[in-house]
Amino acid sequence: MSARDAIFKRLRERTDGPLTPPACDFSVVTNRGWSRAERLEHFERLITSVHGEVIHTTSDDWTRRLAEVLAAKSIKRLALGREHPVAAEAREALKASDVELVDVDRDIETWQREQFERVDAGMTSTGGGIAETGSLWLWPTPDEPRLISLVPPIHIAVLDAESVEDTFFDMIEAHGWAQGMPTNALLISGPSKTADIEQTLAYGVHGPRELVVLLRYAAAQVASA
Amino acid sequence: MSIHDDAVQTFTPRDFHRQAHDALGNPQIRANFRKAMDGLMTKRRDSFGDWDLETLRELGANIRMRALAKLPELLEQLEANCEANGIHVHWAEDGEEACRIIRELCEARGAKAVIKGKSMVSEEMHLNEHLEAAGIEALESDLGEYLVQLNQQTPSHIIMPAIHLNTDEISDIMHHKTGTERTRDVDYMTAAARSQLRERFMAADVGISGVNFAVAETGTLCLVENEGNGRMTTTVPPMHIAVTGIEKVVEHLRDVPPLYALLSRSATGQHVTTYFNMISGPRKEQEHDGPEAVHLVLVDNGRSRIYQDDELLDTLRCIRCGACMNHCPVYTRVGGHTYGTTYPGPIGSILMPHMLGLEDTKDLPSASSLCGACGEVCPVKIPIPDLLVRLRREAVGEGRGNVPGAGVKRNKKEVAAWKSFQWLATHPGAWRRGTAMAGKLNMLMPSNLGPWTDHRTAPKPAKTTLHALIKRHRKQRSDA
Ligand code: SF4
Numbered sequence: 001m002s003a004r005d006a007i008f009k010r011l012r013e014r015t016d017g018p019l020t021p022p023a024c025d026f027s028v029v030t031n032r033g034w035s036r037a038e039r040l041e042h043f044e045r046l047i048t049s050v051h052g053e054v055i056h057t058t059s060d061d062w063t064r065r066l067a068e069v070l071a072a073k074s075i076k077r078l079a080l081g082r083e084h085p086v087a088a089e090a091r092e093a094l095k096a097s098d099v100e101l102v103d104v105d106r107d108i109e110t111w112q113r114e115q116f117e118r119v120d121a122g123m124t125s126t127g128g129g130i131a132e133t134g135s136l137w138l139w140p141t142p143d144e145p146r147l148i149s150l151v152p153p154i155h156i157a158v159l160d161a162e163s164v165e166d167t168f169f170d171m172i173e174a175h176g177w178a179q180g181m182p183t184n185a186l187l188i189s190g191p192s193k194t195a196d197i198e199q200t201l202a203y204g205v206h207g208p209r210e211l212v213v214l215l216r217y218a219a220a221q222v223a224s225a
Numbered sequence: 226m227s228i229h230d231d232a233v234q235t236f237t238p239r240d241f242h243r244q245a246h247d248a249l250g251n252p253q254i255r256a257n258f259r260k261a262m263d264g265l266m267t268k269r270r271d272s273f274g275d276w277d278l279e280t281l282r283e284l285g286a287n288i289r290m291r292a293l294a295k296l297p298e299l300l301e302q303l304e305a306n307c308e309a310n311g312i313h314v315h316w317a318e319d320g321e322e323a324c325r326i327i328r329e330l331c332e333a334r335g336a337k338a339v340i341k342g343k344s345m346v347s348e349e350m351h352l353n354e355h356l357e358a359a360g361i362e363a364l365e366s367d368l369g370e371y372l373v374q375l376n377q378q379t380p381s382h383i384i385m386p387a388i389h390l391n392t393d394e395i396s397d398i399m400h401h402k403t404g405t406e407r408t409r410d411v412d413y414m415t416a417a418a419r420s421q422l423r424e425r426f427m428a429a430d431v432g433i434s435g436v437n438f439a440v441a442e443t444g445t446l447c448l449v450e451n452e453g454n455g456r457m458t459t460t461v462p463p464m465h466i467a468v469t470g471i472e473k474v475v476e477h478l479r480d481v482p483p484l485y486a487l488l489s490r491s492a493t494g495q496h497v498t499t500y501f502n503m504i505s506g507p508r509k510e511q512e513h514d515g516p517e518a519v520h521l522v523l524v525d526n527g528r529s530r531i532y533q534d535d536e537l538l539d540t541l542r543c544i545r546c547g548a549c550m551n552h553c554p555v556y557t558r559v560g561g562h563t564y565g566t567t568y569p570g571p572i573g574s575i576l577m578p579h580m581l582g583l584e585d586t587k588d589l590p591s592a593s594s595l596c597g598a599c600g601e602v603c604p605v606k607i608p609i610p611d612l613l614v615r616l617r618r619e620a621v622g623e624g625r626g627n628v629p630g631a632g633v634k635r636n637k638k639e640v641a642a643w644k645s646f647q648w649l650a651t652h653p654g655a656w657r658r659g660t661a662m663a664g665k666l667n668m669l670m671p672s673n674l675g676p677w678t679d680h681r682t683a684p685k686p687a688k689t690t691l692h693a694l695i696k697r698h699r700k701q702r703s704d705a
Contacts, residue, residue: 007523008301011300022294024284025287046497150457169483183507184505188499189497193499198257198395202411205368206454207453
């Protein structure tokens, strides 16, 4: 008998007989009832508590703030997508700047060492955010591959205020994740960190040491934000 | 333990008592663990601050119980959905078979270098040794595991593998093994490890990781981490092999948020970890990174035997958060290595006897004062103290006899002694005569009663029994 068959046989012919599955009440992980302002306040408080940086901006001014971030952090080479509107707008805005734009729509095998050693920052869009935990939700695509948010020392993420949900549970339900998952889905909450050396926190152990979130409000809403 | 010793110290559960004695006499170990555990307990408490913790634990326990109640169906569903997503699924009866499957997958690719994310199941089956013996180098990439591996040790905690080492010791290890400067600068050491490991990620042929939750409904493997080494391991090398126990499956994607909330808070007192990585397949045609092949190895290794018994079943709810060890007064004093098993502390004491048999692990269920702290903090409400008692009964042959090595501690004299006690205690006349006699003869009571009197004085029966005292008291009152 194969290992598979033997394992299934033991599980199916359980000595103490079949089990009854208990009911599960999920209300404790949903129904936060937060207002928009509360939600965003939560998000910002939580993500900054784990060393994330939040910059408030608007949908028509964000590329100016991006340029400021790049200058402030001396980012000379920025890796980013091409087709996603976030990437397209950034490329347009940075065309004339002296920041070198690094294409990421190439097979990693052709530029692995370059990505590991000669990119200052990676920029990505996000699918949304989670207020309760201060998390970003990313679904990498061929346009914005998986390693862009991981390998460069700084990760810049663009998040729309409207796409922030209260909880992780709400996120899964609202977007019907169970209907089909991509190759890789990620929640990112802050920069990479470790406490493995005597409980002392250190950032950037394997992934980015800095995470910058450009939180975009619709231009008309900025006054109320 | 000393990093200057070239001889590597090995620990075995058979020597628990001697190892505990040594650890208790080692002030460095005691200080390192005390400090770490105190910090973790406070952080956990604070992180649940405004949550309805009891309701959340109830939900966590129910989700895990539901998954176990449907285990065979969910495993079938997981397998079908993973295969549909392009993840190849393999089954292993025990650690040896799992090692062989993984080695053959590596060999088929001509792999020479493997990079690993943290996986306790791979520790459980001694995968690294197995691969090394076949000429395949297996390097740990979680910082704590990396340090422990450099120091030729095994993890002393399931979440924080290097918790037994302090900054100076780690600085020494890195200096000796990798040539870094001696320093107390944690940022410097972390940066050094980062650059050392980046080279190895780029060169690795295979990445091997564990799994925190395997979602049957979508065929998704979830990995929880802070460092990013898990993402590196599962994204950079051309092949990814995930290895996990058959009990890690959950039914729905919506089952994941409550368990993740419980895990990160219970483990390290974080409201969330830096990364939650959900993998549902290998790199697709148009994608530019990620492994070309993903394999999932599902290991039984005693789990389906635990599954047979209604009481023992609760053991399989575990989400490996480590809270039970962080709160265990025994673990805090003797440290993780003392147990001599892959999983130390309370969870190890209720799990390892099933994997190794009670012959080797008979002292573990007794390494507890039954204070109840572990059961109280367990995020999925495993009644750990009850399970410890059950295994003690199994060890002395008073249980159902369905744990390997049951009865190994049975001692004829002890059985006879308890039988007589039982008879005495249920026969009042004999009891009174006996206790009166014991009082009169109390000078003859031996002062050495084996282990009981190692650290205590032997009890002396009172000259007058309680029964006699009450009788006298009643008589005096009615006379008055
Ligand atoms: S037994 Fe409970 S407390 Fe211990 S590791 Fe498992 S889930 Fe955590």
